[in-house]
Amino acid sequence: MKRLIPCLEQDNVDIELILLIKTILTACKEISFRVGQGALSNVLGSTLDENIQGETQKKLDIISNQLLKDMLLESGKVRTIASEEEDYVVAATEGAPYIVAFDPLDGSSNIDINGQIGTIFTIYRAKDDVSAESELQFSQKGTEQVCAGYVLYGPSTLLAMTTGGPSRLYTLDKTQGCYLLTTEQMDIPTETQEFAVNMSNYHQWSAGFTHYINDLLLGNEGTRAKKYNMRWNGAMVGDVHRVLSRGGIFCYPNNTKSPQQPAKLRLLYEANPLAMLVENANGKASTEQERILAIEPSHIHQRVAVIMGSTSEVDECLEYLNVK
Numbered sequence: 426m427k428r429l430i431p432c433l434e435q436d437n438v439d440i441e442l443i444l445l446i447k448t449i450l451t452a453c454k455e456i457s458f459r460v461g462q463g464a465l466s467n468v469l470g471s472t473l474d475e476n477i478q479g480e481t482q483k484k485l486d487i488i489s490n491q492l493l494k495d496m497l498l499e500s501g502k503v504r505t506i507a508s509e510e511e512d513y514v515v516a517a518t519e520g521a522p523y524i525v526a527f528d529p530l531d532g533s534s535n536i537d538i539n540g541q542i543g544t545i546f547t548i549y550r551a552k553d554d555v556s557a558e559s560e561l562q563f564s565q566k567g568t569e570q571v572c573a574g575y576v577l578y579g580p581s582t583l584l585a586m587t588t589g590g591p592s593r594l595y596t597l598d599k600t601q602g603c604y605l606l607t608t609e610q611m612d613i614p615t616e617t618q619e620f621a622v623n624m625s626n627y628h629q630w631s632a633g634f635t636h637y638i639n640d641l642l643l644g645n646e647g648t649r650a651k652k653y654n655m656r657w658n659g660a661m662v663g664d665v666h667r668v669l670s671r672g673g674i675f676c677y678p679n680n681t682k683s684p685q686q687p688a689k690l691r692l693l694y695e696a697n698p699l700a701m702l703v704e705n706a707n708g709k710a711s712t713e714q715e716r717i718l719a720i721e722p723s724h725i726h727q728r729v730a731v732i733m734g735s736t737s738e739v740d741e742c743l744e745y746l747n748v749k
């Protein structure tokens with residue numbers, strides 16, 4: 426089986442970027458080990474702290490954030506870092522070529538139940554006309570990402586990653602400590618009979634989105650040609666991994682009862698990297714209005730509605746939302 430570095434070389438990824446990716450993946454290997462040890466490595470449970478998102482931080486949120494941050498600061502390849510668990514950007518190495526953003530631990534509510542969790546990361550080129558301390562380093566559209574990926578800590582530890590070419594899947598060989606290529610090109614089927622949405626938010630959705638889900642629930646007893654199945658993981662990384670593996674639609678729509686904070690998922694370190702992986706696996710990724718990767722970001726912790734997965738199902742959903 427092919428190892429990661431030769432795959433990146435084959436995709437003509439430059440050496441500086443390869444070294445940076447290697448740093449991120451080494452940190453993820455360490456997170457994977459600690460996740461695997463569970464209660465034995467004292468990583469379960471909560472802290473008393475809150476992040477800027479207003480969420481209580483789990484021990485593993487903090488540990489994963491610290492591991493990634495420390496290794497990136499040492500690497501010399503990163504100018505600026507942004508994380509779900511950091512209030513502000515962190516200035517790293519002046520003059521370094523890249524900036525990195527990550528969700529160190531996605532699916533925090535699954536930590537203590539031994540459910541799926543993961544790390545999501547994205548890399549952009551640093552801007553020379555902006556200081557390393559400025560969050561304006563990250564005011565770049567998702568189309569500017571030079572690498573996007575996640576490491577999923579499930580029964581196996583998997584890496585899904587794209588550097589602009591195909592979205593590839595690697596499996597961490599824990600006996601040798603290396604990531605081996607196990608799917609050359611992920612390819613999301615255009616059609617699907619599976620949807621992922623948190624149904625407990627049903628009464629908070631827009632009329633258009635509620636109508637869409639009502640029709641999925643009716644399936645072939647209503648207007649749709651088939652019967653639909655539903656899955657919800659509680660970790661976007663796990664839900665989108667299923668969509669990348671066998672198709673489906675993943676939705677986290679706006680909450681119309683919360684005008685101040687209508688969306689839940691974060692553009693920079695959740696929506697954009699997963700949208701790039703989905704698009705490079707022949708899927709589609711949108712908000713309730715526009716292509717996710719085309720959004721001009723307003724700030725690092727910005728949130729957006731997310732609808733992504735099988736192309737014709739995403740298009741169908743957008744029609745209910747009157748997006749042409």
Ligand code: AHG
Binds near residue numbers: 480528
């Ligand atoms: P995080 O654990 O990084 O804060 O992200 C959780 C996100 C995402 O992974 C998931 O899809 C969603 O929140 C789950 O939301 P619900 O609690 O509404 O199911």
Ligand code: MN
Binds near residue numbers: 478480509533
């Ligand atoms: Mn969180």
Ligand code: MN
Binds near residue numbers: 530695
């Ligand atoms: Mn997350």
Ligand code: MN
Binds near residue numbers: 486509528529531533
């Ligand atoms: Mn998180």
